[in-house]
Amino acid sequence: MVEENRADKSFPHVDGGFNFENFKRNVSFMNSDSGIKGTMPKAWKTGTTIVGVVFDGGVALAADTRATGNVIVDKNCEKIHYIAPNIYCCGAGTAADTEMTVSSISILQEPLRDTHDTGQISSQLELLRLNTAKSSRVVTAMTMLKRHLFNYQGHVSAALVLGGVDATGPHLYTVYPHGSTDKLPYVTMGSGSLAAMSVFETSYKDNLTEQEAIDLVAEAIKAGIFNDLGSGSNVDVCIITKDKVDMKRNFITPNDQGPLRASISKPATFGYFPPGTTKVVSTDIETFATVTTDVEMLEA
Amino acid sequence: MATVSQTLACAASGADVSAGRSAADPHKHTTSPIVTGTSVVALKYKDGVMMAADTLGSYGSLSRFTDLRRIVTTGGYTLVGADGDYSDFQYVQDILKELEVEDACVADGITHSPKEIWCCMARILYHRRSKMNPLWNNLVIAGFHEGEAFLGTTDKIGTSYECDFVATGMGLHMAMPILRRHWKPNMSESEARELLESCMRTLFYRDCRTINKITFASATKKGPSVDEPVEVSTEWSYQSFVDPKAGSDTGGSW
Numbered sequence A: 001m002v003e004e005n006r007a008d009k010s011f012p013h014v015d016g017g018f019n020f021e022n023f024k025r026n027v028s029f030m031n032s033d034s035g036i037k038g039t040m041p042k043a044w045k046t047g048t049t050i051v052g053v054v055f056d057g058g059v060a061l062a063a064d065t066r067a068t069g070n071v072i073v074d075k076n077c078e079k080i081h082y083i084a085p086n087i088y089c090c091g092a093g094t095a096a097d098t099e100m101t102v103s104s105i106s107i108l109q110e111p112l113r114d115t116h117d118t119g120q121i122s123s124q125l126e127l128l129r130l131n132t133a134k135s136s137r138v139v140t141a142m143t144m145l146k147r148h149l150f151n152y153q154g155h156v157s158a159a160l161v162l163g164g165v166d167a168t169g170p171h172l173y174t175v176y177p178h179g180s181t182d183k184l185p186y187v188t189m190g191s192g193s194l195a196a197m198s199v200f201e202t203s204y205k206d207n208l209t210e211q212e213a214i215d216l217v218a219e220a221i222k223a224g225i226f227n228d229l230g231s232g233s234n235v236d237v238c239i240i241t242k243d244k245v246d247m248k249r250n251f252i253t254p255n256d257q258g259p260l261r262a263s264i265s266k267p268a269t270f271g272y273f274p275p276g277t278t279k280v281v282s283t284d285i286e287t288f289a290t291v292t293t294d295v296e297m298l299e300a
Numbered sequence B: 001m002a003t004v005s006q007t008l009a010c011a012a013s014g015a016d017v018s019a020g021r022s023a024a025d026p027h028k029h030t031t032s033p034i035v036t037g038t039s040v041v042a043l044k045y046k047d048g049v050m051m052a053a054d055t056l057g058s059y060g061s062l063s064r065f066t067d068l069r070r071i072v073t074t075g076g077y078t079l080v081g082a083d084g085d086y087s088d089f090q091y092v093q094d095i096l097k098e099l100e101v102e103d104a105c106v107a108d109g110i111t112h113s114p115k116e117i118w119c120c121m122a123r124i125l126y127h128r129r130s131k132m133n134p135l136w137n138n139l140v141i142a143g144f145h146e147g148e149a150f151l152g153t154t155d156k157i158g159t160s161y162e163c164d165f166v167a168t169g170m171g172l173h174m175a176m177p178i179l180r181r182h183w184k185p186n187m188s189e190s191e192a193r194e195l196l197e198s199c200m201r202t203l204f205y206r207d208c209r210t211i212n213k214i215t216f217a218s219a220t221k222k223g224p225s226v227d228e229p230v231e232v233s234t235e236w237s238y239q240s241f242v243d244p245k246a247g248s249d250t251g252g253s254w
Helices: A022-031 A095-102 A110-115 A121-132 A138-151 A193-203 A210-227 A258-263 B002-012 B086-106 B114-130 B170-182 B189-206
Strands: A050-055 A058-063 A072-074 A080-084 A087-093 A158-166 A169-175 A181-183 A186-189 A235-241 A245-252 B035-037 B040-045 B048-054 B057-059 B062-065 B071-074 B078-085 B137-145 B148-154 B160-162 B165-167 B214-220 B223-226
Touching: A050 A087, A050 A158, A050 A169, A050 A193, A050 A210, A058 A080, A058 A087, A058 A158, A058 A169, A058 A210, A080 A121, A080 A158, A087 A138, A087 A235, A121 A138, A138 A158, A138 A169, A158 A186, A158 A235, A169 A186, A186 A193, A193 A210, A193 B170, A193 B189, A210 A235, A210 A245, A210 B170, B035 B086, B040 B078, B040 B137, B040 B148, B040 B170, B040 B189, B048 B071, B048 B078, B048 B137, B048 B148, B048 B189, B071 B086, B071 B214, B071 B223, B078 B086, B078 B114, B078 B214, B078 B223, B086 B114, B086 B137, B114 B137, B114 B148, B114 B160, B137 B223, B148 B165, B165 B170, B170 B189, B189 B214
Parallel strands: B137 B214
Antiparallel strands: A050 A058, A050 A186, A058 A235, A080 A087, A087 A158, A158 A169, A169 A181, A235 A245, B035 B057, B035 B078, B040 B048, B040 B165, B048 B214, B057 B062, B071 B078, B078 B137, B137 B148, B148 B160, B214 B223
16 A cells, blocks of 8 residues: 555656656646646746856856746845856756756755756756866756757757866856857857847957956846846856856846935835724633643653 | 738638639739848938948849849939839839929929828828738938938838938848947047948848948938948957857767
């Protein structure tokens, strides 16, 4: 009887080939009471501008911070993900897909944790570092990502800008949802990629200095923020060099509503209602339970 | 665009639309463009207005005609540029010719101003859209008339507006960000030309349906004129383009 309920019987482990573990989970989604019956829950897409540029001595990555469904669901989400101490990855497409694929921490709820792949990319890379006693290479992360995404035939909707500095120098790749990759000196992805690319095509040159690279990627993201409706809010920048990683979260905040909100005059007691504002008609106190703090010793 | 062609297909498939046409009717409705031109970009500067468009006529993904002129002058003051279906643009040119003839016949010394032509074309395009048989073009209409520069645009369904700088098609995605960042009022001719070249160069790099053969046109107090096609300079000598597999024993990748 216990035999029949074992998890590994329901989800047989198969080596190689396509993995249909999620079939039962998908059926339960369709039949569940949350959402519309008979439809899959809709994934949040990030509608994004992400960019990367290689400069003299490193790689600069940048991203906007807006996540959209039918409205903006997150005004300040983080799109630059950690893969290795020297490798970071910007993600466009479905937020959960990019988060899941690269992160070492699962963001799914407990019951569904069993069904996801054995190890995310950053976990796999950490194990490899421990096994080989060498720092990770960008091409390794790129290969793992493309194998993972090709395996799902484009259904994992993650479009990534992968950049880092390893023992062989600075490298920058793009990885597409179907698993194809490009190796380029400057790249853009997401719905704002055309606006950002127009900045690169007019301003990129070889052997940029670090400061020029920062200015260039920030300009590219701002072009996405102000010309693409799917991108917005702030600019995050990440500079990776041989010696260190400089993660500048909210490097530029061109859409700060603080000053505007502060300029709206409200009465000093706005939102604060002192006791006695509402007239108390009667008071009735009932005791539901008595709580004691005695410690009861149990038998060992 | 998908919705327009779907609704047009419904209308053309013989459904009984009151005041519409049936499938047996010899008059067909435009449901998709055949020979097409790509973006048109234009901006106002100190002396007037400048416009640019390449000379490619695409037949789907075939670069079929490499010397189509997509910017014309009319009425002595106006430039009209178009993207989209080229045969519909040739019909637009017939309409513009009719306006010129009308002016000549009335012979009161007044010809249509750029703004009047823009307004007229917007109405005609909206009228055709309302008959479910659009002229499949985005028009950019520019000119210099009585000391003032004019720049306006209409799309195939008649959405029209005036602006200091405009772009159509792919140019909306790639040239507009450049224009929004770098355009300022009263630029000199060389600054304006450089900005327009920068836009056309970026479009040549990234739009699949372009060629590097571009007509620049301008409308100033001397009148409208369209130059012969020229090439814009392009940069292909970045290290990674010249030697992409540098260190390829560790580069991996495609």
